[in-house]
Amino acid sequence: MTRRGNLLAIVIVALITAFLVGLPLLRTGSISSVVSFLVPSLATMAIFAIVCIGLNVQWGYTGIFNFGVVGFFMVGAYTAAIVTKSPADGQFATYIGGLGDALAAVPLPGAGAWLPFLVAIIAAAALSAALALPLAWPIVRLREDYLAIALIGAAEVLRRIATEERWLVNGSRGLGGIPRPLAGWVNADAYNYVFLLIVVVLLLLVYVLVDRGIRSPWGRVLRAIREDEDATAAAGKDVVAFKLQGFVLGAAIMGAAGALFAFQQGAVSPETFTHFFGTFIFWAMLIAGGSGNMVGTIVGVYVIWGLWSTTLQLQGFDLPAFVEGRIPHLRDTLVGVIIVVVLLVNPRGLVPERARVSRWLDRRVAAMRRSEAAGD
Amino acid sequence: MMTEHAPVLAADRLTSGYGEVPIVRDVSIRVGHDEIVTIIGPNGAGKSTLLKSVFGYLPAWHGRVLVAGDDVTGLTPEKLVRRGLAYVPQTNNVFPRLTIRENLAMGGFTLTNGVKDRIDWVFELFPVLAERPRERAGRLSGGQRQTLALARALMLEPVILLLDEPSASLSPKMVETVFASVIEINRRGTAVLMVEQNARRALAISHRGYVLANGENRLEGSGSELLESDEVRRLYLGE
């Protein structure tokens, strides 16, 4: 990372922080209301950071561009809902699952407060992965843009299923009243802090696990594939298998993050999971931060979501109606413009990846290039 | 064969390559009017790279390319075509989804008129192409494809034709046909610079030849001189 790049990242992060703290302070004039605004916002950032780590595993390490993130995010959220909720009453709501009560009854200490949620997160990750594998397996060896359009299609189909199938997940009404982890143990006022703690701990856990994985020999092959697929294949690695593993792992992480999102929101509906909210902003976060390294990804989440929250704050000020009505759209436009501008100006993002790919691949690539170039 | 005028094509101490690796170093060649010149050399000698940098696909790092004495270094292929150069790559040398006639029309892209006459002229030279002018090039056999590739390059009446391994992966019978075409093309007034693996056959029809090794000039001489040179026989003709 160059010093200048470093400085720019620090300046932007500082600016965003100033906005995040300053605007609500200006509006309300009380520190405590600033904190009560920031805590849930930070929790959202932590959840989105997990999604982006998943996306980073897919794009940054395997080169698969998943334009259907919302599919996996949504499946995770819905899975968490139907695992943790009580069985459907069949009158106001119909859905499958509803295992919350059964899991709470498991004879483990305090099971009701944590077991359903643990199961929900694991189930969300597993289902997401189970969806990713059959989608990617046949297509990934063909072309990545085919996979990208297939993933957009899959996400759209999942959104349609969530809307159409009332018996499955209550159709367009969505699912409300999703219980919250550890809610019984703390009082309601303090809950936001506890939830923030939970998601930050999980973010760190995902971070450490993925970081370990990327530094392992397995991760080295992944990075090598991204640098030069042909050379890696020539070095005797099953490129397709590695890419699939990376893709499925990424999808599982997105699913788990979806579960956390469901707990935070307390309700899920097809309306929530638009292509914009579930796919586009994550791409903006990833590209802005710099793909291929997780610190950059987290900085990207902070910057983009910070901008997002800031624009929400702006709506609280007394702005002309003409401007106020357009703030959300301006924000949407900005998400797209940021992707384009970062790719054009500094494709490595705010926090570029530090390490080059492993040295053995460099040597192989150089050798291959030479023989290829001279192959006349 | 000495020429009074500047040679049709000359590379003057040309260095070029891919990325940061120079493949061709300080190579000088020249092709006179009406000559057939062949470049031979072992695998990886930089023969095709030389052709590609002469034709402007690769930038020259040092040195110059001259066409009829004019410095054309740095001109793109599309500009060089207008200077009378034509190039036939070793592979992918036709437009597979275009018909034979369309391939030829594209060969004559820069002609403002007379495309149809020129196509008729080419059909006369290569009657096999005239049989099914609406056949897609992708459906032709290897030999027919090579013929079409030559025909496409001739559409603009080039002063010099650059051929990258015209005989590669052809049956022996087709190799004869292709070399016969090369002689015929040359007889009608086009100079030819070709790169060949099939050194013996190529040198036999060439006026002169160059031997490239490790991206540098090694030997040069007339076709028959090279064929009889001990070094060439030992290294490249496997005798």
Place this chain on the structure above:
Amino acid sequence: MAQAVEKSVVEREVALARQRTTRWSQTLGPWVPWLLIGGFAAWSAVARTDQFVVGVIVGSLYGLAAVGLTLIYGIARVSHFAHGDVMMFAAYLAFFALTGAVVGSQTGDVVFPFHLGQLPGATEPIWRFSFGYGLVLAILIGATLAVPVLLAIDRFVYQPLLRRGSSTAILAVASLGVAISMRGVMLLIWGPTGRRYVGGIRTTVDIPGLPRIVADQFFIMLAAGVLATAAYVVLYRTRLGTAMRAMADNADLARASGIDIAATRRWTWVVGGGLTAAAGCLLALQSQLSPELGFILLLPIFASAILGGIGSPHGAFLGGLIVGVVGEVAVGLGVISPGYKMAVIFVMLIAVILLRPRGLLGAQS
């Protein structure tokens, strides 16, 4: 010894049988998809005429946009994920040209004083159409104005990335950024609510040989026919069009033939982008204008281009017709909800990618 002879006889029989099957599948193999498609088309044209006709109408628009997509992919080397938003954007330009309306503060539109709707008689319905000649002009203007926008995006976004040697993946992500930006601009100017060019009821008409259709659909059919014919003539009957196809086939050889690839690239955006934009304007007449529709349109458009064989313009148009008809007829059977039309198209896309990734008319590689 005898055993050995017997074995070799058996082996030969097996080999012969195998040869026969290969020969059989080789002769018939290439025809199987065509038989299936022809059969389905014939059946649905007779048994499900209404849906078939609507499918042809929608499908021809998918097809036109897919021709644009396949040209842009083949020649400009961009997997263009902004394609659907380009369609919608062009439709909004047409809408603006016709009505002069943009969304105002919170509620209600602000109407600009000069617009086509003001021309004398421009909104007077022609024949049984719901619109007057103003919309026809507006569609032409919308499709035309979208072209310089595309040229600018290519010049300032895609070309700089390509020059830097960016991968197709980076270009795809960049085009996603373009798509998001265009969607945002549409939201900013015209707001999130769906719109129609013209309000009011649509009259149906009886045309000999056709089922009863909405008069506007008849217009769409005619317009799509004209555009498809024009595209065919440009691509297959002109020097420029042949050069475009040549460049899609083999860009290096195009250069070696003296084709100006920079100019051809620009023309690709003019021809392919113009077709796409026109298809978008017409599609908005068939359904509606909505900024959210653009991204979802990518699915049928890509499916059409892949089904036809990436790089093959006439394949892409045919692919569009198939996608349109299958989508309409499948939900018309009443077995699945109309909400699943995209799901049907998704299944087709996956099936094509798995069974015949080079598409119906794609080049064999």
